[in-house]
Amino acid sequence: MALLPLLWFLLASLISCTNSRQLKKEETIYEVLKAHGLPMGLLPKGVREFDIDENGRFQAYLDQACNAKFESELHYDRNVSGTLSYGQIGGLSGISAQELFLWFPVKGIRVDVPSSGLIYFDVGVVFKQFSLSLFETPPDCVAVRTEEEQSNSNAPVAETVFKSNFGKLRYQLEQEILGRDDM
Secondary structure (H helix, E strand, O other): OOHHHHHHHHHHHHHHHHHHHHHHHOOOHHHHHHHOOOOHHHOOOOEEEEEEOOOOEEEEEEOOOEEEEOOOEEEEEEEEEEEEEOOEEEEEEEEEEEEOOEEEEOOEEEEOOHHHOEEEEEOOOOEEEEEHHHHOOOOOOEEOOOHHHHHHHHHHHHHHHHHHHHHHHHHHHHHHHHHHHHO
8 A cells, every 4th residue: 555655656756857858858949058148149040959968068950051140250050069068168160250251160159257248259269259249139040052062053164164265275276276387
């Protein structure tokens, strides 16, 4: 008889644990960022799926590679990954920041003391400083073509240029040969 209440307790505990795990799984990446003291707008709209483990390592999957404009432009690969801890992301890959005409990979992001209103992006050689308010909401992101897509779409153009230049060179060579024959 004493065994029956114990079984009911274990069953109720198991159901409770399962429900709390499902709730955590249903959180969005934006809610996870916020729970770690980071602004929701660090990742753009269009994150279709994400995974996070107990150590804070995450992967976010976007519909497509895209660029978002803040004070400068940020590029997001289709897959963004890193390690979350409170107020920062380390070991980051999949985000690049533009400075002048160059793109630098963002290796990490950290929020300064929240009251300062600043956030820092580690781009290897320096830390880029931004206003935290720029990242309050997930930005719209403009799709960009990958290098592979660009090189594939440029193939017909390159082929046409090659053929037309080859034709011009052949024509010039023939004219030079004909000019010599006249002498």
